[in-house]
Amino acid sequence: MSDYKLGLEYALLQDKNDELKTYRNQFHIPKNKQGSDWIYMTGNSLGLQPKETKSYVNQELEDWKNLGVEGHFEAKNPWLRYHEFLTESMAKVVGAKPIEVIVMNTLTANLHFMMVSFYKPTKTRYKILIESDAFPSDKYAVESQLRHHGYDDKDGLILWKPRKGEELLNYEDLETILEEQGDEIALIMIGGVNYYTGQFFDLKRITNLGHKHGCNVGFDCAHGAGNVPLNLHDSGADFAVWCTYKYLNSGPGSLGGCFVHERHANRKDLNRFTGWWSHNKQTRFKMRDEFDQMPGAEGWQLSNPPILSMAAIKASLDMFHEVGMEKLIAKSRKLTGYFEFLLKQLGEDTIKIITPSNLKERGCQLSIQVKNADKALHNKLTEAGIISDWREPDVIRCAPVPLYNSFEEVFRLVEKLKKILASP
Numbered sequence: 001m002s003d004y005k006l007g008l009e010y011a012l013l014q015d016k017n018d019e020l021k022t023y024r025n026q027f028h029i030p031k032n033k034q035g036s037d038w039i040y041m042t043g044n045s046l047g048l049q050p051k052e053t054k055s056y057v058n059q060e061l062e063d064w065k066n067l068g069v070e071g072h073f074e075a076k077n078p079w080l081r082y083h084e085f086l087t088e089s090m091a092k093v094v095g096a097k098p099i100e101v102i103v104m105n106t107l108t109a110n111l112h113f114m115m116v117s118f119y120k121p122t123k124t125r126y127k128i129l130i131e132s133d134a135f136p137s138d139k140y141a142v143e144s145q146l147r148h149h150g151y152d153d154k155d156g157l158i159l160w161k162p163r164k165g166e167e168l169l170n171y172e173d174l175e176t177i178l179e180e181q182g183d184e185i186a187l188i189m190i191g192g193v194n195y196y197t198g199q200f201f202d203l204k205r206i207t208n209l210g211h212k213h214g215c216n217v218g219f220d221c222a223h224g225a226g227n228v229p230l231n232l233h234d235s236g237a238d239f240a241v242w243c244t245y246k247y248l249n250s251g252p253g254s255l256g257g258c259f260v261h262e263r264h265a266n267r268k269d270l271n272r273f274t275g276w277w278s279h280n281k282q283t284r285f286k287m288r289d290e291f292d293q294m295p296g297a298e299g300w301q302l303s304n305p306p307i308l309s310m311a312a313i314k315a316s317l318d319m320f321h322e323v324g325m326e327k328l329i330a331k332s333r334k335l336t337g338y339f340e341f342l343l344k345q346l347g348e349d350t351i352k353i354i355t356p357s358n359l360k361e362r363g364c365q366l367s368i369q370v371k372n373a374d375k376a377l378h379n380k381l382t383e384a385g386i387i388s389d390w391r392e393p394d395v396i397r398c399a400p401v402p403l404y405n406s407f408e409e410v411f412r413l414v415e416k417l418k419k420i421l422a423s424p
C-alpha cells in the first residue's frame with residue numbers, strides 16, 4: 001500500500017487504470033458557478049444522484065398515471081411487492097441473508113421500532129450503552145426510550161468513551177464496562193462506523209462481548225452501508241438500522257434499511273409494533289383475518305411504503321449489485337489510502353488524521369484535524385470548490401466515494417488544502 005507516488009501524473013494514471021472509472025459518468029456531479037465540477041467529498045452526508053434515478057422514478061409516475069390503483073398489481077414493477085425488488089441487493093450490500101433485511105421507514109424511526117423488540121428493560125437490567133460520540137439522533141432516541149420505560153436517562157445511559165487525549169474507542173475499555181456493569185445493561189447500541197472519527201468497529205467482537213454479558217446488541221450502520229464490509233449476519237448482531245441517502249445515493253430523506261438476525265425470524269414472543277404490512281401477504285387484503293405475523297425482517301413493516309422513494313433506492317442498488325461490494329471496497333481502500341498518503345506529506349505539525357490507519361478499522365472517510373484551524377478554513381475550501389464537512393472545533397471530514405470520486409480529485413483537494421494552509 002505504500003507504493004503511492006506524488007504528483008498529478010500518478011493520480012491520472014490511477015484513474016486511467018481504475019476498473020470502476022466509468023461509474024463516475026453515471027452520476028450527476030454538481031458544478032460551481034464557473035461550470036466546473038465540485039470536488040464533492042460529502043457522499044457520507046448525501047450521496048450524489050445517479051443519472052438513472054430519474055427514469056426509475058418516472059416509471060412509477062407513469063404507471064400511477066396510467067393505472068391508478070391497479071398499479072399495485074399491474075405496474076411494470078408491481079407496487080405490492082416493490083420492497084422485494086430491493087431485498088436481495090440490499091442484503092448483499094450489508095452482508096445479510098434476504099430474510100434478515102427490509103427497506104422501510106427512516107433510520108431513527110427504525111431504531112425506535114427495533115428497540116420496541118430488543119430493548120426489554122427489567123428492574124435490574126435496564127441500561128443502554130452507546131459510544132460517547134454517538135450521532136445526536138441516536139443518543140436522543142435511546143434517551144427517550146429510557147424515559148418512555150420510566151427510567152432516568154442520565155442514570156440509564158452508559159457511555160463508552162475514548163481515553164483522555166484520544167479520539168478512538170478502545171475495546172479493552174468496553175470489556176471493563178461490561179465486566180463491571182454488564183448485568184445492568186439491557187442493550188448495546190453502537191454506530192457501526194462512527195460518524196465523527198470514521199472508526200469502523202469490529203461488530204462481531206462487540207456482539208460477542210455483549211451477548212456474553214446477556215445484553216442485546218444493535219448497530220446503527222448509517223455510515224457503514226455501502227461503505228464497508230458489514231457482514232451483519234456473521235456479526236451475530238440482534239438488529240441493525242441504516243439510511244440509504246448517504247453512501248447508497250437514494251436521495252434526501254429516502255427510506256432506511258433494517259436488519260433483524262435470522263434467529264429472531266419466527267419469534268412470536270418478541271414485543272413489536274405492527275401494522276397491516278407485518279401481516280401475511282397471502283391474506284393481507286382479506287382484511288378480516290386474525291393477525292398473522294410474517295416471518296423475518298418483513299414482519300416488522302407497518303405501512304405500505306412510498307414507491308417513489310423505493311424507485312430511487314432501486315436505481316442505486318442495481319448499480320451496487322452490478323459493481324459488487326468487493327470491487328467497491330478494493331477501490332475505496334486504495335483511494336482513501338492515497339488520500340492519507342498525500343495528507344501525511346503536509347506534516348504532523350499541520351494536520352492529524354483522527355480516523356484509524358488500519359484499513360479494517362475504517363471506510364472511505366478521513367476525519368482530519370487541522371492545527372489552529374477554525375471555520376474560515378472550511379469556507380476557503382468551499383470557495384475553492386471543495387465540498388467537505390466541518391465539525392467544531394477543528395475537524396474536516398472528507399469521504400472520497402469509490403463510485404464517483406477520482407484520484408485526480410483527491411490530488412487536487414490536497415493541493416488546494418496545502419495552498420490555503422500556506423497563505424493564512
Ligand SMILES: *Cc1c(COP(=O)(O)O)cnc(C)c1O
Pocket residue numbers: 106107108109135137138191195220222223243
Ligand atoms: C445520518 C445519521 C442519522 C440520521 O437519521 P435519520 O433518521 O435518517 O434522519 C442517524 N444516525 C446516524 C449514525 C447517522 O449517521
